[in-house]
Amino acid sequence: MPLNNERPTSTSSGEDQGSDVDSSSERHDSVTSTSDGEFSRASFTSDSSSKHCTPSSSPPKILTLDEVMTAAQDIISLKFAHELIMNRNILREPVNLPQNSLWKIVKDTVHKAYWDILESELKEDPPQYEHAIKLVEEIREILLSFLNPGANRMRTQIMEILDVDLIRQQADNNAVDIQGLASSIITTMGKLCAPCRDEELNKLQRGSDNIVMLFKEIFRVLDLMKMDAINSEIDFLRPMLQSMSVDCERSMFQRILDKTPTALRHTTSWIKASIEELLLASNSNMGQTSSQEKQQKVLPGPFQILNNAFLHILTWDLSKSPMPETLMTQELQLREIQSQLQQYQAINEVLLIVYSTVGGPIQGLASLSERLKRMASVLLDGMHSPHFNLEEALKGASEQICCELNKSLTERDYPALTPALQATLTGQICNITQRDNPIRTLVEDRVHQYFKMLLRDPKPQVKLEEVPAGLSAIKPELMSLGAKYVSLVKYNISTYGPFYSDIIRKLMFSDSPPAPTPPVDTAQDSVTSS
Structure with missing residues (x-):
């Protein structure tokens, strides 16, 4: 991502979301820039001899229905390509429609009608083979679709075995061996199917x-x-797509942007809100600085802006605003986090x-802590x-926890919790629903500090275990989520860095002509600065 005046180097992606970005983490040190504090217009400029590569968008225009449908198909393709690259376990399975659903009822009705017609034709005297021949022709096309371009010998065999013209002639003379034809089809399928x-x-x-x-x-x-x-x-394509995942996804998104100029509207609002928040915080801190420091206006750096923006994604309310467009391929993963x-x-x-x-009576009991945690979970x-x-769930959890606590206390000769203390405990637990x-x-603030530290640190993998005080009960879970989130952020910035760079430059310096953007050749330049 051309967020600093740096020379990019080439890289390739890994096998899946975790491996791709984790390996990226080893090649790069951070999502942040050590020179963020020295951010200026020069941060978005490069040597005039550098290759120009910046995301572009067309002026607003009225789209036709066909253009809207094409853009929608491009978005579907982009999401599928991202899933194909990142999810090594992605597999297609035959679609099983829900029982009693309208689609299943219609499908079953149409199929039954077709098979009933076929059965009635074959029972006629003499048998009629019109529908059977159509089935054979369809089977032939399906079998041919399984062949590689160079499989000429097998193609010839299929065409000879399922010669529709010959079968029609046999049907006209009532000489079709339908059972033998089915047997030949099954034998051919055996040569083409997976083990x-x-x-x-x-x-x-x-x-x-x-x-x-x-035939069914x-x-x-x-x-x-x-x-x-x-x-x-899919297995064949994945390695090739993974080797150029960033460029592939970026170019696909650029095509969407070309067809839909407003495709970065939510992303722009997201980044703008981050900038405004940082500027407001900076202005608030200016009151505590000397008059000389006040004269030097400090603008937030690009990585500082993005880190702050990505922190808000952790608490993003989808009911109030959709995810930024540049996060749509990772939306399911982000929502899960x-x-x-x-x-x-x-x-x-x-x-x-x-x-x-x-x-005191329950301090230092690891087994009890684990049982309470599992129960609440x-x-x-x-x-x-x-x-x-x-x-209601918190009330139920409180009751179960009180029972477990009383059991543990009485086993170790401590008095059980009094009804008043149990009521106090239940009330305090239920009260965490209040904002x-x-x-x-306290917990939300410290979780926020933890993720902020991971995004800002040059080596976040080293910092994963530095969970703030008070969060030790969920330390393993936080470490896992932290590693996953940092990986998602790094890959996203690697892919959409040029678009973020362009948006930040325009928002920060809209009063002057946009400066040329440094070249972006690969994922590396987006993630970290030298």
């Missing part, structure tokens, strides 16, 4: 006296073979209240769901 389908082929080869049922099963197995072919193609972080914070708040209320699972009753609850505020 994992051997059992399915064995079932087909055992055959059925009902030719309609046999043939098409079912062909559908499975289609999925196998798609998954094989949000929901997990929300749950871990609530668990930590509950445990802090328990230990501060009960005190189960009862608060899914708390990010819109229909989740958090207050101004001091325990909740």
Whole structure:
């Protein structure tokens, strides 16, 4: 990302989201820049001899319906390409429609009608083969679609075995061996299917006296073979896409931007809000500085702006504003991090209240702490769901925790919790639903400090274990989320750095012509500055 006056170097992506960005972490030191404090207009300029490479957008225009549909398809392609590159476990499976759904009812009705027609034709005297020939022709096209371009011999064999013109002539003379034709199809399928389908082929080869049922099963197995072919193609494409993942995703987004000039509207608002927040904080601090320092206006650096913007993503409210467009390919991962972080914070708040209320009798009992944590985790699972009753869940968790505490206390000859203390504990735990609850505020602030430290530090992997005081109960979970989040941020900045650079420059220096952007050749230049 051309956020500093630096020379980029080339790189390639790893195998998935974790490995790609983790390896990127080893090549680069930080999402932040050590020269952020010295940010100026020069931060967005480069040597005149440098290769110019900056994201561009067209002036606003009215889009036709076809252009809107094309742009929507480009967005779908971008999301799929990102998932294909980052998720090594992505596999296509045959679509199973929900029972009693309208689509399933329509599909089953149409298919049943077709197979009924085929069965009635074959039962006529003499048999009619019009629908059967159409099925054979469709099967032939499916089998041919499995072949590589150079498989001429197999192509010739399929064309000879499933010669539709010859089959029509045989049908006209009532000489079609439909059972033998099905057997030849199954044999050919056996030569093309993946080893994992051997059992399915064995079932087909055992055959059925009902030719309609046999053809139904043939098409079912062909559908499975289609999925196998798609998954094989995915496995083939992934290494090539991963080697150029950043450039691929960036160029796809640029095509979307070319067709939809307003495609960075939410991203611009997101970055603008970060800039305004930092400037407001800077102005507030100016009151504590000397008059000489006040004359030197300090602007926030580009990495400082982005780090601050990404911190807000952790608490982003999708009901009020959609995610920035540059995060749409990572939205599911980011939402998962949000929901997990929300749950871990609530668990930590509950445990802090328990230990501060009960005190000494339960201090230092690791097994008890783990049981209370597991109990709270189960009862608060899914708390990010819109229909989740958090207050009711916290009340239930309080009751379970009180029972567990009493059991532990009595086993060690301590008096059980009094009803008054249990009521106090339950009330304090249920009160964390309030935004101004001091325990909740404390935990959220320290979690914010933790993620801020990770984004700013040159070597965040080293800092993962430096969890702030009061968060030790969720330390393993925070470390895992922290590593995952930093990786997502680094990859995102690597990919969309030129767009962020252009937006920040225009927002910060809109009073002057935009300066040329330094060259962006690869992922490396986006993540860190030298």
